[in-house]
Amino acid sequence: AQSVSQHNHHVILSEAASLELGCNYSYGGTVNLFWYVQYPGQHLQLLLKYFSGDPLVKGIKGFEAEFIKSKFSFNLRKPSVQWSDTAEYFCAVQGTYKYIFGTGTRLKVLA
Amino acid sequence: KAGVTQTPRYLIKTRGQQVTLSCSPISGHRSVSWYQQTPGQGLQFLFEYFSETQRNKGNFPGRFSGRQFSNSRSEMNVSTLELGDSALYLCASSLSGQGRTSSYEQYFGPGTRLTVT
Numbered sequence: 001a002q003s004v005s006q007h008n009h010h011v012i013l014s015e016a017a018s019l020e021l022g023c024n025y026s027y028g029g030t031v032n033l034f035w036y037v038q039y040p041g042q043h044l045q046l047l048l049k050y051f052s053g054d055p056l057v058k059g060i061k062g063f064e065a066e067f068i069k070s071k072f073s074f075n076l077r078k079p080s081v082q083w084s085d086t087a088e089y090f091c092a093v094q095g096t097y098k099y100i101f102g103t104g105t106r107l108k109v110l111a
Numbered sequence: 112k113a114g115v116t117q118t119p120r121y122l123i124k125t126r127g128q129q130v131t132l133s134c135s136p137i138s139g140h141r142s143v144s145w146y147q148q149t150p151g152q153g154l155q156f157l158f159e160y161f162s163e164t165q166r167n168k169g170n171f172p173g174r175f176s177g178r179q180f181s182n183s184r185s186e187m188n189v190s191t192l193e194l195g196d197s198a199l200y201l202c203a204s205s206l207s208g209q210g211r212t213s214s215y216e217q218y219f220g221p222g223t224r225l226t227v228t
Protein backbone atom coordinates (compact mmCIF):
# COMPACT_ATOMS: atom_id res chain seq x y z
CA ALA A 1 0.00 0.00 0.00
CA GLN A 2 1.15 3.52 -0.70
CA SER A 3 1.89 5.46 2.43
CA VAL A 4 3.98 8.19 4.01
CA SER A 5 5.09 7.95 7.63
CA GLN A 6 6.18 10.85 9.74
CA HIS A 7 7.62 9.47 12.92
CA ASN A 8 7.34 12.50 15.16
CA HIS A 9 3.89 13.91 15.74
CA HIS A 10 4.94 16.63 18.14
CA VAL A 11 8.38 18.14 18.58
CA ILE A 12 9.36 20.85 21.04
CA LEU A 13 12.72 22.57 20.68
CA SER A 14 14.44 25.60 22.05
CA GLU A 15 15.65 28.29 19.71
CA ALA A 16 19.02 27.51 18.10
CA ALA A 17 18.52 23.77 18.51
CA SER A 18 18.96 21.57 15.47
CA LEU A 19 15.96 19.96 13.83
CA GLU A 20 15.46 16.70 12.01
CA LEU A 21 12.02 15.45 11.08
CA GLY A 22 11.75 11.94 9.74
CA CYS A 23 9.78 10.91 6.69
CA ASN A 24 9.59 7.44 5.16
CA TYR A 25 7.43 6.41 2.26
CA SER A 26 6.17 3.29 0.61
CA TYR A 27 5.43 3.69 -3.07
CA GLY A 28 6.18 1.53 -6.06
CA GLY A 29 7.92 3.39 -8.82
CA THR A 30 9.46 6.78 -9.30
CA VAL A 31 8.26 9.56 -7.07
CA ASN A 32 8.68 13.23 -6.44
CA LEU A 33 9.11 14.26 -2.82
CA PHE A 34 8.00 17.38 -1.00
CA TRP A 35 7.91 19.05 2.35
CA TYR A 36 5.11 21.51 3.00
CA VAL A 37 4.71 23.80 5.98
CA GLN A 38 1.59 25.27 7.51
CA TYR A 39 2.23 28.23 9.79
CA PRO A 40 -0.50 29.10 12.27
CA GLY A 41 -3.41 30.66 10.44
CA GLN A 42 -1.76 30.41 7.04
CA HIS A 43 -2.05 28.29 3.91
CA LEU A 44 0.01 25.22 3.29
CA GLN A 45 3.10 26.28 1.40
CA LEU A 46 5.95 24.49 -0.28
CA LEU A 47 9.15 24.29 1.75
CA LEU A 48 11.25 22.25 -0.65
CA LYS A 49 11.03 19.58 -3.30
CA TYR A 50 13.01 16.77 -4.87
CA PHE A 51 12.46 15.62 -8.44
CA SER A 52 15.84 14.23 -9.47
CA GLY A 53 19.56 14.92 -9.29
CA ASP A 54 21.38 15.91 -6.12
CA PRO A 55 19.62 14.10 -3.28
CA LEU A 56 20.37 16.96 -0.90
CA VAL A 57 17.91 19.72 -1.61
CA LYS A 58 17.71 23.14 -0.08
CA GLY A 59 14.50 25.03 0.50
CA ILE A 60 13.32 28.27 1.92
CA LYS A 61 14.24 29.64 5.35
CA GLY A 62 17.36 27.51 5.74
CA PHE A 63 15.64 24.13 5.52
CA GLU A 64 17.14 21.21 3.66
CA ALA A 65 16.20 17.59 3.07
CA GLU A 66 18.07 14.51 1.97
CA PHE A 67 16.59 11.82 -0.22
CA ILE A 68 18.00 8.38 0.60
CA LYS A 69 16.57 6.06 -1.99
CA SER A 70 17.73 2.85 -0.30
CA LYS A 71 15.92 3.83 2.87
CA PHE A 72 12.87 5.34 1.17
CA SER A 73 13.45 8.38 3.34
CA PHE A 74 13.29 12.13 2.87
CA ASN A 75 14.17 13.70 6.20
CA LEU A 76 13.91 17.42 6.81
CA ARG A 77 16.69 19.27 8.62
CA LYS A 78 17.55 22.71 9.86
CA PRO A 79 20.75 23.45 11.77
CA SER A 80 19.30 26.13 14.02
CA VAL A 81 15.57 26.69 14.49
CA GLN A 82 13.89 29.97 15.24
CA TRP A 83 10.71 30.77 17.10
CA SER A 84 9.14 31.63 13.74
CA ASP A 85 9.59 28.01 12.60
CA THR A 86 6.71 27.01 14.87
CA ALA A 87 4.35 25.31 12.43
CA GLU A 88 3.06 21.98 11.19
CA TYR A 89 5.25 20.19 8.66
CA PHE A 90 3.99 17.69 6.12
CA CYS A 91 5.99 15.29 4.02
CA ALA A 92 4.39 14.31 0.71
CA VAL A 93 5.05 11.88 -2.09
CA GLN A 94 3.81 12.47 -5.58
CA GLY A 95 2.88 9.47 -7.62
CA THR A 96 0.74 9.38 -10.71
CA TYR A 97 -1.65 12.31 -10.56
CA LYS A 98 -1.90 12.42 -6.80
CA TYR A 99 -0.09 13.29 -3.66
CA ILE A 100 0.11 11.16 -0.53
CA PHE A 101 0.70 13.19 2.60
CA GLY A 102 2.04 12.16 5.96
CA THR A 103 0.02 12.93 9.06
CA GLY A 104 2.18 15.92 9.90
CA THR A 105 4.57 16.97 12.64
CA ARG A 106 3.74 19.87 14.90
CA LEU A 107 6.87 21.77 15.78
CA LYS A 108 6.93 24.21 18.65
CA VAL A 109 10.00 26.33 19.12
CA LEU A 110 10.44 27.93 22.52
CA ALA A 111 11.93 31.39 22.57
CA LYS B 112 -1.00 36.66 -9.58
CA ALA B 113 -3.96 35.84 -7.37
CA GLY B 114 -3.70 32.68 -5.33
CA VAL B 115 -6.11 29.80 -4.98
CA THR B 116 -9.40 30.94 -3.55
CA GLN B 117 -12.00 28.84 -1.81
CA THR B 118 -15.55 29.69 -0.86
CA PRO B 119 -17.09 29.70 1.58
CA ARG B 120 -14.42 29.82 4.26
CA TYR B 121 -16.67 28.47 6.98
CA LEU B 122 -19.78 26.33 6.90
CA ILE B 123 -21.99 24.81 9.52
CA LYS B 124 -24.36 22.10 8.35
CA THR B 125 -26.64 19.56 9.93
CA ARG B 126 -26.24 15.83 9.58
CA GLY B 127 -28.05 14.56 6.51
CA GLN B 128 -27.73 17.80 4.55
CA GLN B 129 -25.57 18.26 1.51
CA VAL B 130 -22.92 20.87 0.82
CA THR B 131 -21.07 22.31 -2.16
CA LEU B 132 -17.63 23.85 -1.87
CA SER B 133 -15.97 25.94 -4.53
CA CYS B 134 -12.38 26.40 -5.61
CA SER B 135 -10.87 28.86 -8.09
CA PRO B 136 -7.34 27.88 -9.11
CA ILE B 137 -4.48 30.15 -9.96
CA SER B 138 -4.93 31.58 -13.44
CA GLY B 139 -3.46 29.19 -16.01
CA HIS B 140 -3.51 26.18 -13.72
CA ARG B 141 -5.48 23.31 -15.16
CA SER B 142 -5.19 20.75 -12.38
CA VAL B 143 -7.24 20.97 -9.20
CA SER B 144 -6.97 18.54 -6.32
CA TRP B 145 -9.11 18.29 -3.21
CA TYR B 146 -8.04 17.13 0.24
CA GLN B 147 -9.66 16.55 3.57
CA GLN B 148 -7.57 17.65 6.55
CA THR B 149 -8.34 16.45 10.04
CA PRO B 150 -6.21 16.43 13.21
CA GLY B 151 -4.16 13.27 13.40
CA GLN B 152 -5.03 12.16 9.86
CA GLY B 153 -3.12 14.76 7.94
CA LEU B 154 -4.30 15.42 4.42
CA GLN B 155 -6.37 12.76 2.75
CA PHE B 156 -6.59 12.91 -1.02
CA LEU B 157 -10.13 13.11 -2.35
CA PHE B 158 -9.76 13.55 -6.12
CA GLU B 159 -7.95 15.40 -8.84
CA TYR B 160 -9.37 17.04 -11.94
CA PHE B 161 -7.58 18.10 -15.07
CA SER B 162 -9.32 19.68 -18.04
CA GLU B 163 -12.74 18.80 -16.65
CA THR B 164 -11.84 15.11 -16.22
CA GLN B 165 -11.34 13.28 -12.97
CA ARG B 166 -7.92 11.66 -13.26
CA ASN B 167 -7.61 10.09 -9.86
CA LYS B 168 -9.71 9.43 -6.83
CA GLY B 169 -8.93 8.67 -3.22
CA ASN B 170 -10.64 6.21 -0.91
CA PHE B 171 -13.72 8.16 0.00
CA PRO B 172 -17.34 7.03 -0.28
CA GLY B 173 -19.48 8.00 -3.21
CA ARG B 174 -21.09 10.75 -1.12
CA PHE B 175 -18.05 12.79 -2.05
CA SER B 176 -18.08 14.01 -5.62
CA GLY B 177 -16.61 16.79 -7.65
CA ARG B 178 -16.47 18.44 -10.99
CA GLN B 179 -14.39 20.89 -12.90
CA PHE B 180 -15.58 23.54 -15.29
CA SER B 181 -14.06 24.73 -18.53
CA ASN B 182 -12.46 27.69 -16.76
CA SER B 183 -10.73 25.20 -14.38
CA ARG B 184 -12.85 26.23 -11.42
CA SER B 185 -13.87 23.22 -9.40
CA GLU B 186 -16.62 22.26 -7.02
CA MET B 187 -16.81 19.53 -4.46
CA ASN B 188 -20.09 18.15 -3.20
CA VAL B 189 -20.77 16.07 -0.13
CA SER B 190 -24.21 14.56 0.18
CA THR B 191 -25.89 13.14 3.27
CA LEU B 192 -23.41 14.72 5.64
CA GLU B 193 -22.15 12.77 8.62
CA LEU B 194 -20.55 14.06 11.80
CA GLY B 195 -17.24 12.57 10.68
CA ASP B 196 -17.21 14.83 7.63
CA SER B 197 -16.31 17.77 9.83
CA ALA B 198 -12.91 18.85 8.57
CA LEU B 199 -10.92 21.44 6.72
CA TYR B 200 -11.30 20.89 2.98
CA LEU B 201 -8.36 22.08 0.97
CA CYS B 202 -8.09 22.74 -2.70
CA ALA B 203 -4.75 22.83 -4.51
CA SER B 204 -3.98 23.81 -8.06
CA SER B 205 -1.04 23.13 -10.34
CA LEU B 206 -0.12 23.70 -13.94
CA SER B 207 -0.47 20.20 -15.21
CA GLY B 208 -0.29 17.73 -12.39
CA GLN B 209 1.80 15.36 -14.40
CA GLY B 210 5.38 14.33 -14.78
CA ARG B 211 8.51 14.97 -12.83
CA THR B 212 8.75 18.69 -13.32
CA SER B 213 7.93 21.74 -11.34
CA SER B 214 4.64 21.94 -13.20
CA TYR B 215 3.32 19.60 -10.56
CA GLU B 216 4.01 21.90 -7.63
CA GLN B 217 0.74 22.38 -5.84
CA TYR B 218 -0.49 25.68 -4.49
CA PHE B 219 -3.02 25.47 -1.71
CA GLY B 220 -5.98 27.62 -0.89
CA PRO B 221 -6.99 28.64 2.62
CA GLY B 222 -9.54 25.87 2.90
CA THR B 223 -13.19 25.62 3.83
CA ARG B 224 -13.85 24.71 7.45
CA LEU B 225 -16.92 22.47 7.48
CA THR B 226 -18.63 21.68 10.75
CA VAL B 227 -21.40 19.09 10.78
CA THR B 228 -23.69 19.10 13.80
